[in-house]
Amino acid sequence: MTAGLPLDELYDDLGPGGIATGAGMRVYARDSWPQALGWDDARVAAHAPAAVLRPATEEAAAAALAWASRHGVALVPRGAGSGVLGAAIPSRAGAVVLDSARLKGFELRADAEEPVVLAGAGWLGGELERRLDMLGWSLMNFPQSMEDSTVGGWIATDAFGQLSTRYGGVRAQVRGVRVADLDGTVRRESAAPHLGAEGTLGAIAEVALRVRRRPGSRRHYAYEFPGPETALEWAEEAMRKNGPPSVLRLYGPVDAFFNGLKRAGPSSSGAMRERVEALLLKRTGWLNALAPLLGRKWVAVAVYEDEDPYRDAAPPPARGAADLGEGPSRRWWDRRYHLSKERLERTFAAGGFVDTADFWAPLDLLPQVDEAVRAAIRPTP
Numbered sequence: 001m002t003a004g005l006p007l008d009e010l011y012d013d014l015g016p017g018g019i020a021t022g023a024g025m026r027v028y029a030r031d032s033w034p035q036a037l038g039w040d041d042a043r044v045a046a047h048a049p050a051a052v053l054r055p056a057t058e059e060a061a062a063a064a065l066a067w068a069s070r071h072g073v074a075l076v077p078r079g080a081g082s083g084v085l086g087a088a089i090p091s092r093a094g095a096v097v098l099d100s101a102r103l104k105g106f107e108l109r110a111d112a113e114e115p116v117v118l119a120g121a122g123w124l125g126g127e128l129e130r131r132l133d134m135l136g137w138s139l140m141n142f143p144q145s146m147e148d149s150t151v152g153g154w155i156a157t158d159a160f161g162q163l164s165t166r167y168g169g170v171r172a173q174v175r176g177v178r179v180a181d182l183d184g185t186v187r188r189e190s191a192a193p194h195l196g197a198e199g200t201l202g203a204i205a206e207v208a209l210r211v212r213r214r215p216g217s218r219r220h221y222a223y224e225f226p227g228p229e230t231a232l233e234w235a236e237e238a239m240r241k242n243g244p245p246s247v248l249r250l251y252g253p254v255d256a257f258f259n260g261l262k263r264a265g266p267s268s269s270g271a272m273r274e275r276v277e278a279l280l281l282k283r284t285g286w287l288n289a290l291a292p293l294l295g296r297k298w299v300a301v302a303v304y305e306d307e308d309p310y311r312d313a314a315p316p317p318a319r320g321a322a323d324l325g326e327g328p329s330r331r332w333w334d335r336r337y338h339l340s341k342e343r344l345e346r347t348f349a350a351g352g353f354v355d356t357a358d359f360w361a362p363l364d365l366l367p368q369v370d371e372a373v374r375a376a377i378r379p380t381p
């Protein structure tokens with residue numbers, strides 16, 4: 001018994017290394033929710049789980065769920081803890097965490113009419129991509145948290161990635177899941193109800209994801225537009241012409257500056273950039289005062305991959321824009337996972353605050369929405 005929990009009942013099912021208690025529980029007290037990253041020690045301690053269960057098989061995961069159900073124990077499924085909404089945080093005293101890290105099954109069905117990989121829920125995206133890459137295949141979902149998030153977490157949060165312009169979100173790629181349920185069974189199911197369910201409908205043990213042949217080459221483009229209207233017009237044309245590129249991103253003046261996209265030349269050192277960023281994030285008043293000085297120019301980066309049927313695809317002419325060459329897009333590509341969970345934590349520790357907000361609007365209204373949102377948050381200290 002630990003903290004009143006009959007964990008001994010689980011030893012046979014979970015095996016060596018399958019149950020953790022005591023020191024180390026604080027790591028599971030929060031995920032990457034910005035509010036929680038600012039918690040003090042007492043608050044962190046209050047959210048630490050009583051135990052962490054680490055099943056290595058889907059049967060063991062099901063046994064853990066059945067155990068929790070039998071004893072009325074709150075159980076929180078968890079991947080890599082990169083979620084930004086606090087959904088993987090134990091909110092009740094005595095709760096346990098079900099950590100998917102040891103669920104690492106791997107089967108590539110390359111000969112199927114629609115090739116898929118059957119991957120245990122605990123594969124980190126980057127880890128799985130490297131395994132597939134060795135076999136000549138590739139995933140289609142590349143969240144910025146690629147190295148810090150699991151494929152099970154992608155389903156539970158309905159994740160989108162940097163190539164979603166071309167391939168859609170994970171919902172367009174998933175071809176089924178295996179889920180451990182509270183009754184101790186494991187079932188193959190449609191992923192649909194689990195997309196965005198945040199683990200409330202069972203523990204995802206395995207994910208079937210579409211895979212594509214590893215692209216052999218990439219072509220990079222970058223343009224600077226006089227303002228958002230012309231950038232958006234061009235982007236719309238690029239999406240229609242020959243099908244969408246793998247990556248198409250537009251950056252307003254502030255973000256283009258922060259991402260080092262304004263110049264055709266090589267990037268300044270990462271360490272220097274991080275120091276400037278940390279300073280500005282602590283002094284958001286300065287940043288907001290400086291922002292209007294950066295002008296109205298927007299930067300577009302586009303990446304085309306060699307895969308059929310878009311082999312000969314290229315962006316439409318960017319009339320009225322300055323061609324920045326391939327440098328800024330390559331730079332973007334090299335730094336595409338730069339905002340990691342670890343870096344986020346460092347930013348918070350240095351006194352900065354960062355969060356993400358998503359807004360949706362018809363294309364022609366986006367410049368106004370962008371302006372209005374920036375104006376609304378500008379006074380935020």
Ligand SMILES: Cc1cc2nc3c(=O)[nH]c(=O)nc-3n(C[C@H](O)[C@H](O)[C@H](O)COP(=O)(O)OP(=O)(O)OC[C@H]3O[C@@H](n4cnc5c(N)ncnc54)[C@H](O)[C@@H]3O)c2cc1C
Pocket residue numbers: 031032076077078079080081082083084087088100121142143144145148149150151152153154155156157158159160161162197198199200202203204205339340341344
């Ligand atoms: C720097 C940074 C960049 C990010 N970039 C992106 C991005 O580009 N696109 C994007 O969509 N998101 C992004 N995110 C958010 C986050 O990475 C995603 O939501 C990711 O899918 C979460 O995966 P995870 O394994 O870390 O899940 P966790 O944070 O561990 O859990 C998230 C939710 O999923 C549930 N869950 C996890 N595993 C399972 C499972 N096996 N079965 C059932 N439920 C489960 C948890 O209970 C919780 O509700 C980013 C986060 C950070 C910190």
